[in-house]
Amino acid sequence: MDKTIAKRPEHQAVYRQIRDMIMFGILVPGQAVTIQGLVDLIGGGMTPVREAIRRLTAEGALEIGENRRVTVPEMTLKILDEIGFARLAIEPRLTELAARRMSDACLDALVRLDGEIDAAISSGSVERYLEYNYRFHFRLYDQADAPVLRRMSQSLWLQSGPALRIVCGRYGTANLPDKHDEALTALREGDPARAAQAIADDIRQGLGQVRLTLSD
Numbered sequence: 001m002d003k004t005i006a007k008r009p010e011h012q013a014v015y016r017q018i019r020d021m022i023m024f025g026i027l028v029p030g031q032a033v034t035i036q037g038l039v040d041l042i043g044g045g046m047t048p049v050r051e052a053i054r055r056l057t058a059e060g061a062l063e064i065g066e067n068r069r070v071t072v073p074e075m076t077l078k079i080l081d082e083i084g085f086a087r088l089a090i091e092p093r094l095t096e097l098a099a100r101r102m103s104d105a106c107l108d109a110l111v112r113l114d115g116e117i118d119a120a121i122s123s124g125s126v127e128r129y130l131e132y133n134y135r136f137h138f139r140l141y142d143q144a145d146a147p148v149l150r151r152m153s154q155s156l157w158l159q160s161g162p163a164l165r166i167v168c169g170r171y172g173t174a175n176l177p178d179k180h181d182e183a184l185t186a187l188r189e190g191d192p193a194r195a196a197q198a199i200a201d202d203i204r205q206g207l208g209q210v211r212l213t214l215s216d
Contacts, residue, residue, distance in 0.1 A: 010045065010048050011051050011052070013044070013048075014049055014051075015052040015055055017042050017044070018038065018042065018049070019052075019056060020131075021042075022062070022072055022161065023130065023131075023157065024127050024165070025162060025165030025168070028072060028162055032069040032070065032071045033071075034068060034070065059159075060158065061159060075210065076214070077215070080160070080207065083159055083160045083207075084203070087207075088200055088203055088204070090152055091137070091199055091200070092197070093149060094140070094141040094144045094150065095183070095192070095199040097146050097192075098140050098141060098142075098143035098144040098187075098195075099191070099192035101144065101145060102190070103143070107184070107187060107188065110136060110187070113136040114136055114184065116128070117132045117180065118178075120132060121178070126168040130164065130165060136180060137157075137199075138150075138153075160207075160210070164209075167206075167209045178202065179199070180198075182201070183195050
């Protein structure tokens, strides 16, 4: 989880905490909780939790059903195809833009984050893999300085992240998507097109694993 949460205004901290619970698989697709249950779970106030749920519902990360129960939506093949189309349009472009503005500091950060991903895969830590995989991608996308595309990508990850958690739960971490070495090599060599292709391949690999899981 993001260790800076406690330093943020309460409504932002609560939003980020619930968002991360979805993104990193603590709340899984189909799992239902009440608003009060979330208040008790994270220790936030009722008003910030309601606001966070409103935002996350608008972003497609949550659904509100009967009896005010809040649910992470189930993934379907149709929705996965739509998300995949959008991610493959947006994230390689973010990568290309980031590559053109790459700095030593950003590259060093990406290498450190990729090391954390490798350690999570080796240890079988699903939640840690999901967290650092997210951090790797969005540290890269932040470098693009393209806030509209970045926000769109964030929304897509919120909708697709929980499905990857199911893949991890079924198959473990051994064969999780990771084309980051290829991307890092291209970034070091100043090759935006090859970096974008590596990230596109990374996305396709992850989507393919989710598709196999949904088809079982």
